[in-house]
Amino acid sequence: MNRRLLRAEWTKFRSVPAWVRAGAAAALMILVFPVLGMGGAGGGESTQVPIGPDGVAVSDGYYFVHRPLSGDGRITVQVASLTSARAPQAGAVPWAKAGLIVTAGPDLGSRYAAVMVTGGHGVRMQHDYLHDRAGQPAAARWLRLTRSGDTITGEASADGATWSEIDTVRLPGLPATVRAGLFVACPPRVDGIGTAVDAATAEFGEPELSGGWPAETWTGDQIGAHTATFAGYPRGVTGGFAPAGDGFTVTGAGDLAPATRGDLPVGAAPSDLLYGTFPALIVIVVVATLMMTTEYRYQMIRTTLSAGTGRIRVLAAKAVVIAGVTFATTLAAAAVAVPLWTRLVRGLGIYVFPAPPGDLLRAEAGTAALLAVVAVLALAVGTILRRSATAVTAVVAVTVLPYFLALIPFMPPPMARWLTEVTPVAALAMQQTLIRYPQVDTIYTPANGYYPLPPWAGMAVLCGYTTLALAVAAVLLRRRDA
Incomplete structure (x- = not known):
């Protein structure tokens, strides 16, 4: 030049x-x-944004049927069905989730590990909001979580007899006594040019427990109901759980996942x-x-x-x-x-x-x-x-x-x-x-x-x-x- x-x-x-x-x-x-x-304005009346262990905003909302677990232990359950309340087609929202979870505590954004059946993505193991791994067989309906110290192992089975490990993860700082049990979550479904709130219902068999489970009754809570990333329930639907034979019927909404712009429009x-x-x-x-x-x-x-x-x-x-x-x-x-x-x-x-x-x-x-x-x-x-x-x-x-x-x-x-x-x-x-x-x-x-x-x-x-x-x-x- x-x-x-x-x-x-x-x-x-x-x-x-x-x-x-x-x-x-x-x-x-x-x-x-x-x-x-x-x-523009959005996110409901609450402006509290859950922050996960990695320092990013997360969606931390689900219905939790839980008991305390002191020390090591295992929980096994069958997920007999999973359906959505408002999905236009039969079945469930693709990322509706039902399964087992171990969480460090009641604080929003706490560490957790969960194994789950989903509406359209097979069986998965997820932890700390950002991490997701697919399991085999994809059509598995039996789930198992095992705690050993701060290590959590997730397994899945198609018949409750032959098990496949999905993942083993470490949750640093996991306290001696944690909350563990059944959960159901259902994020808003994509509906044309927007999203629509939905809820999921799962039928669980009788949970099989081993290890340090105190003799307490099951307690149900809606987690994250008053946070900016919780979209709520469809009209006429509420979260809850009820005995169904030896197991439970659980209805829940929300998600356990990293937050996106759709969750926090403001x-x-x-x-x-x-x-x-x-x-x-x-x-x-x-x-x-x-x-x-x-x-x-x-x-x-x-x-x-x-x-x-x-x-x-x-x-x-x-x-x-x-x-x-x-x-x-x-x-x-x-x-x-x-x-x-x-x-x-x-x-x-x-x-x-x-x-x-x-x-x-x-x-x-x-x-x-x-x-x-x-x-x-x-x-x-x-x-x-x-x-x-x-x-x-x-x-x-x-x-x-x-x-x-x-x-x-x-x-x-x-x-x-x-x-x-x-x-x-x-x-x-x-x-x-x-x-x-x-x-x-x-x-x-x-x-x-x-x-x-x-x-x-x-x-x-x-x-x-x-x-x-x-x-x-x-x-x-x-x-x-x-």
Whole structure:
């Protein structure tokens, strides 16, 4: 790259005060717009968010039929049936759960290990909300949990005679006396473009106990009923348990799982704290387009190209200048906005989904990078169309409009995902820090902060569009008369 040409283009840029002010305004928008992106009110009257052993928000709600277990022991039971109260088809919500659980105590977010039958995912063993393992045989209806110190082993059987181990897990700090027994949970089911609360009912056989079980009666409790992540019961349905022969019938709602944006719509994610990306993008598109269209409008392009340095080099120099300026200013703004607004939002009592430092750095740098690439895209489109209004409209239509269409509440999730897969908006995946959990069914859409592509794949989509536009611009710039 010719340094003299770069210096000339940089001088042109900073000699237009309106462009410099617009660059500063774009950075300011990233700093002042974040709260507009946060979800609306939701989560019921309670704002208490259960926090699991790993420090993340969790759903900790289920109906628990329990007794104390002192020291080591074992519990075995048959789950004869599992059905949902409101599921439109026969059977149960896919992640409805019924089985055995050992929990460290009554505090929300306590450590636990559970073995369970599910409505549509076979038999599983889960512990501490984040960890899930499938068991065999998938159609097993007999379950067993064994405690030995702080180690819990889960097993399953199809006939109650031949057992297969699902997993053995360690729960550090497990007290000498724990609560253990039967549980039923039923998360909201996905229903079209939203979710609907539901409840599950399970028929248990007689629990078989061995080890340190004091001679006490079974007690039933609804766990987590007054938390922000508990969706409640359908109208006309309540949780509870009742004797059924030698066993029990148990009805429960809620979930034991990591919390998602669907569970905490009023919670904030780092992408919400970068909501100023959108107004900043429009300002940057205007400036980048004007860098080329202004030269055509005032016939300055003849002078620029007459220097004999090569038309492609001129286009490249402009691209480097606008991309460099955009990246530097918006990176500084994003690096300040995320920690600043995180502290302010938490101070207001709003839960902020945590993210590893590396993911936050990627979101901040990725925001600056996608804005820089969009600036180059706008420059290329301006070169192709040579008219400011037309070029700005075209770039905004392909970089902003698809995202706002994806945010429409009645937009079908497949369409919302498609819009953020094949359009330049896919690059917004660089801002995603929320985790898509395979053991949680919810509405994983861009409106909730979940993008269909991984961050770098989304960025590659935008880069592909920009490369194509630059190639067309270079060909036209060489062939056209100035």
